[in-house]
Structures are given as C-alpha cells and as structure tokens.
Amino acid sequence: MIVKNFGKLAQVLCRTRFMRTMVVSPHDYTIRAHIGYKSLAQESRTLGSVYMDQQQERQRHQEQSEQNSKYPHTGLVFAAMFSFNLFGDGEKEEETPETKLVNTIKRSILCIQKEQYDKAEQMLHLALRMAQDMRSTNGITYVYDVMANLAMEREQFKKAETLFVDVMRRLMADGHTEDSPKILHISSKIAHMSQLQGDLVKSFQGFQWTLQRLAKLVKEMPENSDVLELYGLTKNWFGQLLMKQGKYEEAKNLFTEALNILVDVYGYLNDASVTILNNISVAYVNLEKYAEAKETLLRALNIAKELKDTAQEGIIQANLGLVYLREGLLAEAEDFCKLAWKIGKSNSNADALEQAEYCLNEIKSYMKG
Incomplete structure (x- = not known):
C-alpha cells in the first residue's frame, strides 16, 4: 500500500503542466512551456510553424527591438512587441488580423496560467475562427496544437489525442516526416497519455517507436538541446510506464539516463x-x-530547498517518512511526516498535505497492526 501511494507521487511531481508559463514568439508561432528545468527551460513545446511572411517579420523584428530597449525583460514572458497592447502602456497601434490572432492566443495563455481553463478554451475557439477566416494553414495548426496541450493539461486525454493526431496530420502534409522532432514530440505525449489512461501496450509501443528515432536524432544532432531535452523527457515517461509493469530495475536505469541528459x-x-x-x-x-x-x-530534498519549492519539499519529506516506515523506524517516519504536514499547511499546498496525511495514516495503521 505504501509503495502504491509512493509511486503515485511520481505523477504528482511530474504533472503535465505544459501551459503554466508560456512564451509566444510572433515570428515562428512557437509556444514554449516551462516547468523549471532552469529559467525558461521547457518540459514540452507546442508545435507551431512559421506564419508571417518575411516582410512582416522584418517589420515586427524592428518594432520588437525598439520596445525591448524600453522593456528589456518582457521577452521572458511574452514577445516584447505585444507589451503595450497587453498591459495598456504606450501608444495603441492599429491591429492587423495577424496581431489580433496572436493577441487572442496570448490572452488565452494568460487565462491558462491563472487556471481559467474554460475561458481559455473559449478564446482559443475564437482564435481558431480567426485563423480559419484568414485561411492561415499554419495558424490553424498552431491553435489546434495549443488546444491539444490545454486538453492534456486538463487531463482530457481522448480529446487531446484527437487534436494531436490532427496536428501531426497537418504537419506531415506540410512536409514533416516521421523523424521530425515535432512529430516525435507529439508521439511521446500520446504515448504518455496512453500510459496515464492505462493502455500500457499502446504506450509501450509508442515509446519504443519514439525512442528509436530520437536515439538516431541525438547521434545526428548531439549538440541540439531541444532534441536532447525531448530524449530525456521521453525516457523519464517511459520509465514511469515500466514502473507500472513492475520492471523496476529497468525503470531506475531509464530514470537515471533521463536525469543525466537533462542535467x-x-x-x-x-x-x-x-x-x-x-x-x-x-x-x-x-x-x-x-x-x-x-x-x-x-538529494531531491536539498534541490527543492535550494529552489525554495515548498510544495515539492513537503512531498519529498513525506516520501522520506514512508521509506523510514518501510524499515520499521516509526519515530523517524513520524518526524518526517509531521514536518511534511507542517510545510503543506503553512504553504496551503494540497499535494504536500495529502501525502503527509497519507503517511501519518500509514503510521497509525502500522502501529495498530
């Protein structure tokens, strides 16, 4: 029972939070989603394509450069060229259909960051209609991809997979092959969602297919951080699948490989x-x-403390308590679980509290039995 809930924490700490802090590039319609590998590091990217023609791109690059000189840090969150319209500063420029589309997507992302998912979805449907009215093939693909990641974030896995398959179809019609990093990224996410839904056979096949091609890409592009990142992420997800299959040694090795790659x-x-x-x-x-x-x-606890991530710190403390409990060291187990509960309570973190309470309940059950 302890192992079951202990394993569950791997999911708590590795939620598919693709949409929490996203960066929109106006030039290539790429969205980047960050979970904190480091500042502006990505767990997952949505897969947009080049949308604006070269003339528009040059013009917007000039505008962005001018605005960056006034607001040098806005690029960390959104492209600086949109800062004035979004936050109400500066002179208001006349919106083109392209900027209206980007601004609509941008606002939807802000809603996602605030976990206002229904509002975000409404805005994305509006953005889709705008892209369709503009007959923008790449714009439509881009919006579908954002929708797919939002559905994955909301654990609407069937819907997410349908959208991702459509994005893959559109990308391949645009010239991408099965070995394209964009295609492989979607393949990895579909395999991960299959595992989360309990379809372990489909997930296993998907991960094997994806990792074989990623291994080839890594040999061809050993310095490409995006490919390496995807390789590490996929190995970590595949390790979670192997854990469900009871292949613990193989899973541990994959996790270790993933850690080394991402580090x-x-x-x-x-x-x-x-x-x-x-x-x-x-x-x-x-x-x-x-x-x-x-x-x-x-080791994980020291990193969480250094990051000042109290949520993960509380969860790790509770997990340590569970390990001590497995060894029959009740005093040590109780100390860690109580500390985890205190951290969760003081920071109003539901995940840390849940695991701490589970740990304390296990201690009570152990003492009664």
Missing part, C-alpha cells in the same frame, strides 16, 4: 531533477533498496 542540458538545480530523483527513489523502494531510496530523496 547536461540545464544543470542540476531545477524541478526536473527533483521529479526524476523522486522517480528513482520509487524504483529503489520497489526493489527494497531503502538506503539508496533515502539517499536519492535527500
């Missing part, structure tokens, strides 16, 4: 390291290697 790309101090270290510890618990599990969790 090489982004460094050690990031949320991804915490997540994957937690996954490794879950594998160790299932292998009954408790000393290794504790050591791994302590």
Whole structure:
C-alpha cells in the first residue's frame, strides 16, 4: 500500500503542466512551456510553424527591438512587441488580423496560467475562427496544437489525442516526416497519455517507436538541446510506464539516463531533477533498496530547498517518512511526516498535505497492526 501511494507521487511531481508559463514568439508561432528545468527551460513545446511572411517579420523584428530597449525583460514572458497592447502602456497601434490572432492566443495563455481553463478554451475557439477566416494553414495548426496541450493539461486525454493526431496530420502534409522532432514530440505525449489512461501496450509501443528515432536524432544532432531535452523527457515517461509493469530495475536505469541528459542540458538545480530523483527513489523502494531510496530523496530534498519549492519539499519529506516506515523506524517516519504536514499547511499546498496525511495514516495503521 505504501509503495502504491509512493509511486503515485511520481505523477504528482511530474504533472503535465505544459501551459503554466508560456512564451509566444510572433515570428515562428512557437509556444514554449516551462516547468523549471532552469529559467525558461521547457518540459514540452507546442508545435507551431512559421506564419508571417518575411516582410512582416522584418517589420515586427524592428518594432520588437525598439520596445525591448524600453522593456528589456518582457521577452521572458511574452514577445516584447505585444507589451503595450497587453498591459495598456504606450501608444495603441492599429491591429492587423495577424496581431489580433496572436493577441487572442496570448490572452488565452494568460487565462491558462491563472487556471481559467474554460475561458481559455473559449478564446482559443475564437482564435481558431480567426485563423480559419484568414485561411492561415499554419495558424490553424498552431491553435489546434495549443488546444491539444490545454486538453492534456486538463487531463482530457481522448480529446487531446484527437487534436494531436490532427496536428501531426497537418504537419506531415506540410512536409514533416516521421523523424521530425515535432512529430516525435507529439508521439511521446500520446504515448504518455496512453500510459496515464492505462493502455500500457499502446504506450509501450509508442515509446519504443519514439525512442528509436530520437536515439538516431541525438547521434545526428548531439549538440541540439531541444532534441536532447525531448530524449530525456521521453525516457523519464517511459520509465514511469515500466514502473507500472513492475520492471523496476529497468525503470531506475531509464530514470537515471533521463536525469543525466537533462542535467547536461540545464544543470542540476531545477524541478526536473527533483521529479526524476523522486522517480528513482520509487524504483529503489520497489526493489527494497531503502538506503539508496533515502539517499536519492535527500538529494531531491536539498534541490527543492535550494529552489525554495515548498510544495515539492513537503512531498519529498513525506516520501522520506514512508521509506523510514518501510524499515520499521516509526519515530523517524513520524518526524518526517509531521514536518511534511507542517510545510503543506503553512504553504496551503494540497499535494504536500495529502501525502503527509497519507503517511501519518500509514503510521497509525502500522502501529495498530
């Protein structure tokens, strides 16, 4: 029972939060979604295409450069060329159909960041109609992709898969092949969603297909951080599938490979390291290697503390309590679980509280039994 809920935490720490802090590029319609591998590091990217023609791009690049000189940091969140219209500063420019479309998508992303998902979806449907009215093939593809990631964020997996398949079809019609990083990224997400829905056969086949092609891409482009990042992300997700299949040693090895890849790309101090270290510890618990599990969790805990991520810190503390409980060390287990509860309570974090309460309940059950 402990292992079951302990493994569940791998999902809590690795939610598919693709839409929380997104960056919109007006030039290539690429959205980047960040979970904190480092500042502006991506767990997943939606897959837009070049939309504006070269003349528009040159003009907008000039406008962006001028505005960046006034607002040098706005590019960290959105392209600076939209700062004035979005926040009401500066002179209001006449919107073209293209800027109206981008601004509508931008506002939908702000709604997603605030977890106003219904409003975001309404705005994305409006953006889709705008792209269709403009007969913008790439714009339509882009909006579908954002919709797919939003559906995945909301755990509407069937809907997300349908949208992703349509995006893949549109990309391939535009000249992308099965070995395109954009296609492989979608394939990885579909395999992950299959695992989350319990279709382990489909998920296994999808991950094998994707990883074979990614391995080839990594050999061809060993310095490409985007390909490396996707390779590490996919290995981590595949490891979660192997955990469900009871292949704990294989899962641990995959998690370790994923960690090494992502650390090489982004460094050690990031949320991804915490997540994957937690996954490794879950594998160790299932292998009954408790000393290794504790050591791994302590590494994750140190990173979470350095990141000042109290949510993950509380969860890791509770997980440490569960490991100590497996060893029969009740006093140590209770100390960690109470600390986790205190952290969750003081920071109003539901995930940390849930795991801490689970841990404390397990201790009570153990003492009664």
